[in-house]
Amino acid sequence: METTNNNNEGNIFPIGERGPSDYFTGATWITPLVQKGGDIDYMVASVLFEPGARTTWHTHPAGQILLVTDGQGFYQVKGMSAQSLKKGDVVNIPANVEHWHGASKDNRLVHVAISNYKGDINVTWLNPVTEEEYSSVSK
Amino acid sequence: METTNNNNEGNIFPIGERGPSDYFTGATWITPLVQKGGDIDYMVASVLFEPGARTTWHTHPAGQILLVTDGQGFYQVKGMSAQSLKKGDVVNIPANVEHWHGASKDNRLVHVAISNYKGDINVTWLNPVTEEEYSSVSK
Numbered sequence: 001m002e003t004t005n006n007n008n009e010g011n012i013f014p015i016g017e018r019g020p021s022d023y024f025t026g027a028t029w030i031t032p033l034v035q036k037g038g039d040i041d042y043m044v045a046s047v048l049f050e051p052g053a054r055t056t057w058h059t060h061p062a063g064q065i066l067l068v069t070d071g072q073g074f075y076q077v078k079g080m081s082a083q084s085l086k087k088g089d090v091v092n093i094p095a096n097v098e099h100w101h102g103a104s105k106d107n108r109l110v111h112v113a114i115s116n117y118k119g120d121i122n123v124t125w126l127n128p129v130t131e132e133e134y135s136s137v138s139k
Numbered sequence: 140m141e142t143t144n145n146n147n148e149g150n151i152f153p154i155g156e157r158g159p160s161d162y163f164t165g166a167t168w169i170t171p172l173v174q175k176g177g178d179i180d181y182m183v184a185s186v187l188f189e190p191g192a193r194t195t196w197h198t199h200p201a202g203q204i205l206l207v208t209d210g211q212g213f214y215q216v217k218g219m220s221a222q223s224l225k226k227g228d229v230v231n232i233p234a235n236v237e238h239w240h241g242a243s244k245d246n247r248l249v250h251v252a253i254s255n256y257k258g259d260i261n262v263t264w265l266n267p268v269t270e271e272e273y274s275s276v277s278k
Contacts, residue, residue: 012206034204034229034231034253038202038233039201044204044229062178063177063179067151069208088152095177116178
């Protein structure tokens with residue numbers, strides 16, 4: 001059973017909806033902030049990952065920006081070493097690069113994500129990050 | 140003499156460079172986070188307005204998003220009532236609408252700005268917000 005302790009203390013944005021379990025492992029909470037439309041060819045959301053929670057492996061057809069607003073976590077491109085994330089970090093994720101991001105096992109991670117669209121698509125979800133893959137990064 | 144008390148306590152991003160006095164009244168500090176290029180047709184910056192500081196009147200040819208991360212302030216479209224801003228507010232500024240934003244007279248305002256480009260232009264600066272205009276909003 002996954003944790004559902006949606007503690008939003010100190011967060012900038014209201015707590016959102018639970019991230020779908022097909023695309024997220026563990027408890028994540030997604031707050032949509034801006035939708036695509038008109039001059040805006042991206043969507044903006046705040047995502048809270050509880051400790052141990054992370055995305056599945058995925059790609060973005062036109063890239064994504066992460067602005068880390070609280071906590072600690074990781075960003076890993078497939079085949080590369082993971083990069084630590086902390087409050088104030090900015091990640092510029094290139095198009096079509098397989099990667100994941102999420103919290104460390106002991107801390108939450110909160111980031112704003114700006115997800116660029118290519119046509120009507122801003123993400124392609126792939127396989128879960130296994131416990132073995134995750135525990136090799138967040139020890 | 141304008142205040143230069145660049146107190147960054149509690150802020151997510153590092154303190155930036157002083158905003159140019161042609162485009163800002165009072166003390167503002169701009170931290171660039173993401174530049175235009177490749178799939179990214181916008182720029183992202185964090186802006187700290189000290190109490191009383193504000194932009195001049197201006198327009199964006201393809202609009203701008205504000206994500207308020209701390210403090211209190213105002214957003215005003217020309218000819219309309221000002222809208223109060225506080226931590227967690229999101230403002231979707233349409234293209235070509237004359238407006239200003241900034242801190243209240245007693246509180247700082249900090250926001251992330253996502254400024255969309257039309258060609259190579261993301262802003263057109265106009266006249267300063269006068270003391271009379273400002274004091275009618277921030278009493």
